Amino acid sequence: MREVAIIGIGNTKFGELWDRSFRDIAVEAGVKAIEDAGISGDEIEALYGGNMTAGGFVGQEHIGALIADYAGLAGLHIPATRVEAACASGGLALHLAVLAVASGWYDIVIAAGVEKMTDVGEDVANDLLVSSVDREWEAICGATLPSLFAQMARAHMERYNTTVEQMAKVAVKNHSNAIHNPMAQYRRGITIDAVLASPVIAEPLHMLDCSSMADGASAVVLCPAEHARKYTDSPVYVKASTQASDTIALHDRRDITTMDATVFAAREAYKRASIEPSQISLAEVHDSYTIAEIIAIEDLGFFEKGKGGVATWEGETEIGGKIAINPSGGLKACGHPLGATGIRQVTEIVTQLRGEAGKRQVPDAHFGLAHNIGGTGGTAIIHILSN
């Protein structure tokens, strides 16, 4: 297997993009990534697109062909593949793109993630969101994403004395980071009091514990590491790209205070990258809910199980702390266009490892990790990158 490098990244603004269409934002992100890589579109040999449910949100399937077509690549007849793993669709698209280049099958490929969520009403959107969990055993019984994460939060509070204030601190930190991120949906600070005063969505989770629905698209361009310096002075290398699964339903897990898919994917990722968690300077983790970030930073080995809440409260996950978690603002403040998130996370790691993150720059970053999950953790995708 060859080593793979990322040579270009692109994001749309994330948010309520009512004047933009699904295909429009997908193409914008792709074109930005291609321009950032300094290649021409006709050098692209294959496209991998991550999207959760455009069928539901905009009535469109056949997403791979659609994006290739509207990106002007139809005349090349390149392979265009759409993958879906709920909210981990973006990470999964990148994982397949990495495999395609690592194996020598293709040289230059693009991986993109996209979701257009704000063109439907709230009821429709909520129903589409629960298609990421077990429809027959969870959703039909009334479970929603927040209610399932609330169960995880309750169990974590019970077992490890995690507090609502510690969870709220995740949101406060991520909003604070996003102030310096131009593509983020919410670029304003919030306070612990504001989180706790916001409406309860599913006790103990408040509205400001939850990431938001958004439209957005992100893309990265990959090539073999040995060719990367032909295109850029600041290549970022993919040291590991791993994927694991778990039961789709939460009630079938052995322990709901941990996500085994994350644990398995992380173990494999550290092995492939030949590093320890302590060597990671920054991580974009899947904070779809604040409790999810606390569980993730434990499962990824950054903090001991049960200590994620305390570590967050004490500022260890801030930029300048022990490890910078979600320097971009995370899903919480960037917004969470489902299929785009996994790629957006990686664009942040690349930006940081290039030293181009401006006021949110993590100093002396060498290894960064991106952690993307589907649903309540039925899928986990992990990438470790280095400069």
Added chain:
Amino acid sequence: MREVAIIGIGNTKFGELWDRSFRDIAVEAGVKAIEDAGISGDEIEALYGGNMTAGGFVGQEHIGALIADYAGLAGLHIPATRVEAACASGGLALHLAVLAVASGWYDIVIAAGVEKMTDVGEDVANDLLVSSVDREWEAICGATLPSLFAQMARAHMERYNTTVEQMAKVAVKNHSNAIHNPMAQYRRGITIDAVLASPVIAEPLHMLDCSSMADGASAVVLCPAEHARKYTDSPVYVKASTQASDTIALHDRRDITTMDATVFAAREAYKRASIEPSQISLAEVHDSYTIAEIIAIEDLGFFEKGKGGVATWEGETEIGGKIAINPSGGLKACGHPLGATGIRQVTEIVTQLRGEAGKRQVPDAHFGLAHNIGGTGGTAIIHILSN
């Protein structure tokens, strides 16, 4: 790249399976394939699932994790990937599975395709079907799949003097073949007169020119060719696995009597397999509509452009003819559960190359080809297999 072999296959019955669920049929096909391969489930290292729109038909996304879970593989935490390329989703799942084994990333993987189409009303189903074409420029204007294929048929008739009787002959042949296929939805013969007397769906296509909605699932187990004889005395080898794209909308094509995605994928497939079209003994081609089979057998190089109708009429595509096309009965008579079809086609080629096809056996078959398209040809996936 290593050569890859297919060591196990499994299909459910295709048809209106009202007493079976989506997950239920997916697992049945997978278990059959695993049993056919003589392996145990815990030898599976990764799963690739093809599905077009379970989000629409059964309200469920996160299909990879779901299938792995209900197949009893959740405890292994294996990578479980769902891909979508409209009606080519099954073929695409196999393509990725082949790459995963060929590259050495995994040894034993399973590729499955599944669709549950009959649990919704006809209006819902028709709307989901057009999500495979360009929603904004075709479907919103009222175009349906049959109407788009009808345009291709009209153009083919105009340019090449193809007749409705020649198209009807495709359906007659495929129904005749399916009589001997136990998993087919329709196991009864039809006549040219019956096709032409059936209701017009979109002129010149009659009801019996169209493949049918169905529930069904199919699966295959792959391993490196060098290990295949440990598992089976009749391995079937993957000589080529290729993918190409085209514009998603029909009106953007340079010529609607041909599908360039098929032409490009076929060219690459013959090159990789180092064979000529004339060496293929049998092919399962994507006869979603009868005209699609005529176009396919031309684009695949079996017959000169414009001669597909005549060749069909003269019996050259029957079992025992120049090349057996759709000995299984094709999409027309097997039924077309969208995401399952691409894998089902390959199970037929494997059955034939093993010499296990009974009364529909193609004599002396050595090379077989499977051709799976998405929508009106925005995606094409081709596999060439040999014994």
